[in-house]
Amino acid sequence: MPSCPALMISAPASGQGKTSLTAAIASQARRQGRRVRVFKTGPDYLDPMILERASGAPVYQLDLFMGGLAHCQALLAQAAAESDLILVEGVMGLFDGDPSSADLAAAFGLPVLAVLDASAMAQTFAALATGLARYRSDIRVAGVVANRVGSESHARMVAQGLPQDLPLVAALRRQPELSLPERHLGLVQALELPGLEAQLQAWADAWEAGCALGQGLEAALAPIDFQAPARADLGQPLVGRRIAIARDACFSFIYPANLDCLRELGAALCFFSPLAGEDLPDCDALWLPGGYPELHAQALAAHPRFFADLRRHQAAGKPLLAECGGLLVLLEQLVDADGKTWPLAGLLPGSGHMQTRLSALGLQSIVWPEGELRGHSFHYSTMETPLPAIAQAANPNGGKTRELLYQQGGIRASYIHHYFHANPAAVAQFFRA
Structure with missing residues (x-):
């Protein structure tokens, strides 16, 4: 011990x-x-x-x-x-x-x-x-x-x-x-x-x-x-799958444990920086984590191929998980706190709006089609979309924040920052689809 x-x-x-x-x-x-x-x-x-x-x-x-x-x-x-x-x-x-x-x-x-x-x-x-x-x-x-x-x-x-x-x-x-x-x-x-x-x-x-x-x-x-518990053997259902992950100052909200979880499930991870102009790597699935798109919307729009790469990924029906800031990037536009409108990827209908006050905060539990996931919500933006939600989160502390989950084709998007170890099997099933 x-x-x-x-x-x-x-x-x-x-x-x-x-x-x-x-x-x-x-x-x-x-x-x-x-x-x-x-x-x-x-x-x-x-x-x-x-x-x-x-x-x-x-x-x-x-x-x-x-x-x-x-x-x-x-x-x-x-x-x-x-x-x-x-x-x-x-x-x-x-x-x-x-x-x-x-x-x-x-x-x-x-x-x-x-x-x-x-x-x-x-x-x-x-x-x-x-x-x-x-x-x-x-x-x-x-x-x-x-x-x-x-x-x-x-x-x-x-x-x-x-x-x-x-x-x-x-x-x-x-x-x-x-x-x-x-x-x-x-x-x-x-x-x-x-x-x-x-x-x-x-x-x-x-x-x-x-x-x-x-x-x-x-x-x-x-x-x-500190005694280590017995570990559950989940196998490696993601062996042979390459998951691309956006990682830079715009997409920076990544738990190290989530990366560990994907690797333990057998996935090969490849990182890229849209802000640096890097292209989306060849991959079977994509993760756009949260961050600060409101600070970098102009740089994202100036990337010669980023939005087009996202559209090709969507058209191929490959899994794409978008969380919080990643969700905003998939919308048609983002209105910043000064009222300026920035064009975004347009993979999901709707627009994001930055606020001067906190919009949502709280732990979240949400039932994906593959099972329950847990995480949290903390953001200063709101969004408008005609897209119907496939699920709504519950707040374990009874708070008013109850985020919605959206799906369109291979895209799974929400304001929630998910913690993959809450249900590795569900995460694997999504990224394997």
Whole structure:
């Protein structure tokens, strides 16, 4: 049974500094020569891009709804066998959502390192930290980090009143210049940040300095045993199938686990960049993942053959999975937030419209003709189409977002970002059609 020190890094709310703190710890550990694996709780594409650069390894999702307990267990066990430190960044607040970060911590015995923005408080910090630690008996908050303190004396004040079993691990000074730029879906993609490596090193320096004001990370670490579950043998139904995948700044929302799933099913994957003018490779099926078509509509339209390649693929009746941004690209046009209209591929009737506010958010469960798939929805656009839907998703948390699934010929399209490990057999059946 593999064993490895591991931590869940969580907070009482979003905006406390979880991502930068996780990246700082990973960068500093790598600098010491330690092998680090980082996971992200719940659906997210942007934070993992930053954390992958910090850790030097792909960042996978741990989601009890999308992937299930056994899948998460397998990912952790594999990481423990290959690593010296495992970090799991939580989502939202520690107890927010269903399943929550706390649920994940409880399922695998992950000690929690709670990061709190201390910029507008002093002794109340201890009350808030103690409340997080005592709220549920099935998790252990092993330490706290005071983020954005103003001085050493401020750090001493926030530590006052912390119980002995809840050490102040570190206190990080307020440094606005180390903040990352954001876009409407969260952080800007890592590939758009040429100065990211220097920033990661600056975060690592800040973490080292912060630990000098506390007891250091070792106060919260202890080895954890991770037992790998028995693996189901699905065979390799996609052997001999070549699946083309668009991958660049426009089509970037790709879970590493989805690529693993397709390879485990036997598929050969070939990637191409429409933004770079690359042609659609010879393939049996195509996947257009989500991303930012609203930022790159002009470049896509300027590609001499991209839309024509898509039409030939459709005319051949080959499978094409389009998710969120990929769905928008298949429409006739996209109206951006400034009201400008951009022509698109026209494989599906209708138009997309960018909004200035969030249009949809939530976990999704949808029944494909091949079986149930799970995933999530998060987008700032709406679409209009006369095409009838073949299915409508359900939201496990009762939210109003219930996305529609469209099919036309070999095209399967939805706003949902699907998680293939939720039902590999259904995914294989679609891509094999």
